[in-house]
Amino acid sequence: MIFGLFILLVTAVVMSSVGSINSNLLNNFNFTTILSAICNYVLPFPVLYFLLKKIDTRPIEKKNLSIVTFLKYIAITLTLMWIGNIIGLIVTAEIGFLLQSDVSNPVENLITNSDIWMNLLLISIIAPIFEEIFFRKLLIDRTIKYGAKISILVSAILFGFFHGNLNQFFYTFLMGGFFAYVYIKTGKVIYAIGLHIAVNLLGSVISVFVVASAENLIAGTYAPLDMAIILAYLIFLIAAMVIGIISIYKFKKSKLDETKTEIPLKNPLKTVILNPGMIFFMLFFAFQMACQIIA
Numbered sequence: 001m002i003f004g005l006f007i008l009l010v011t012a013v014v015m016s017s018v019g020s021i022n023s024n025l026l027n028n029f030n031f032t033t034i035l036s037a038i039c040n041y042v043l044p045f046p047v048l049y050f051l052l053k054k055i056d057t058r059p060i061e062k063k064n065l066s067i068v069t070f071l072k073y074i075a076i077t078l079t080l081m082w083i084g085n086i087i088g089l090i091v092t093a094e095i096g097f098l099l100q101s102d103v104s105n106p107v108e109n110l111i112t113n114s115d116i117w118m119n120l121l122l123i124s125i126i127a128p129i130f131e132e133i134f135f136r137k138l139l140i141d142r143t144i145k146y147g148a149k150i151s152i153l154v155s156a157i158l159f160g161f162f163h164g165n166l167n168q169f170f171y172t173f174l175m176g177g178f179f180a181y182v183y184i185k186t187g188k189v190i191y192a193i194g195l196h197i198a199v200n201l202l203g204s205v206i207s208v209f210v211v212a213s214a215e216n217l218i219a220g221t222y223a224p225l226d227m228a229i230i231l232a233y234l235i236f237l238i239a240a241m242v243i244g245i246i247s248i249y250k251f252k253k254s255k256l257d258e259t260k261t262e263i264p265l266k267n268p269l270k271t272v273i274l275n276p277g278m279i280f281f282m283l284f285f286a287f288q289m290a291c292q293i294i295a
Contacts (some may be wrong), residue, residue, distance in 0.1 A: 003048045003107055004162070009038040022241045029113045037122045048134060057141040060187035060260070062163060070191065072247050073182060075281025076204065077195045080178055084171025088229040090164055090178035103293050105167045111204050123204040135159045136179055141145050147261035155180035157273070161285040165292045175181040175199065206233070 014035060019026050026032055065073070092103040111119055135155050143151040159176030160169045179192040210233045213226035265271045272278065 001277055001284060002051060003044060004284055005196040005283065006047050007040055007044050010043050011036065014039050014043075018233055030115050030118050033110065033114055033118055033122060037126055041126065048138065052138050052142060055142045060141070060144060060146050060184060060189035063185065064188075065182075065186055065191055070194070072243060073178075073191075073194075073195055073200050075240040075243035076247050076251070077175055077178060077199050077244075078240045079248060080174040081171045081199055082241070084174045087170040088167050091170070092293075095166070099294070103166070106165050106292060107168060111208065115209055116205060119208070120201075124201040126176070128193050128200055131162075131177065131258065132183075132189050132193045132196055133160070133164070135176060136183040136192045140180055140183055144184065146265055146272075147264040147268075148181075150265065150272055152177050152180040154272055157278070158281070161282055164285050164288040166289045168290065206269070 007212050013028065015032075018035065029196050035051060046288030092105075096103045111123070114122075136157060139158065140151050156177035159179075163169065163172050175196075182195065183189055183192045210229060211227040213222065216222040216226045217230065218248055
């Protein structure tokens with residue numbers, strides 16, 4: 001909660017300071033995107049670390065993933081993203097119908113208006129690294145003592161709400177839970193970072209080229225390369241979806257190692273969700289989501 005408030009404060013101070021020096025800079029979308037990344041990740045990091053360093057950590061046994069397993073995990077991640085995205089689209093469409101206005105998608109606006117290299121650097125590299133360190137490494141190392149399931153639930157909830165908009169909440173909740181599972185299974189945050197980079201790269205960089213090729217196809221100005229890009233993308237999507245669905249179906253056979261539970265909770269959900277810190281955190285970011293909807 002303090003971390004979220006600090007980000008809000010830092011962003012307000014930095015943006016106001018830059019605006020007072022040269023207001024034209026705030027009209028540059030790429031510049032404000034970089035500034036926003038600095039305010040969301042770089043500057044608040046020492047605060048989060050300071051808040052968490054006093055909490056005892058528990059080492060997680062380190063294991064390696066095979067290339068085949070990692071590729072399967074990518075398919076699972078993409079499938080969870082698509083499932084969550086469909087849920088998000090349905091929910092926002094219903095809300096838009098009730099409000100008689102479209103609910104804007106800040107992620108879509110960011111990807112569309114930013115330079116492709118900006119998308120690659122910030123969305124596909126910097127954001128995954130910092131977010132996985134925040135919500136997996138630092139958080140899970142300190143909550144795993146309550147059990148793997150509790151740790152995954154906390155990581156997923158905080159990760160989903162942290163994005164601050166309803167469009168992203170559902171798929172970030174699902175992916176955040178899966179990233180937490182992967183980190184607990186391997187003890188190596190690099191795998192979670194790799195999965196996060198893969199899905200963000202597909203959504204913020206590769207999709208831009210696919211959309212451009214599709215627009216050329218619709219306009220009748222397409223080249224053979226455009227057809228190849230669209231065909232390769234469709235084959236990849238179908239393959240990933242099939243592998244992802246099958247893997248998720250078989251996933252129920254995979255059991256979490258509950259021997260890591262050092263401190264069993266009598267009422268896990270009540271303790272984890274219905275505590276003052278979590279309640280205020282969810283209300284704080286739910287308010288941001290509401291503001292994004294009515295904006």
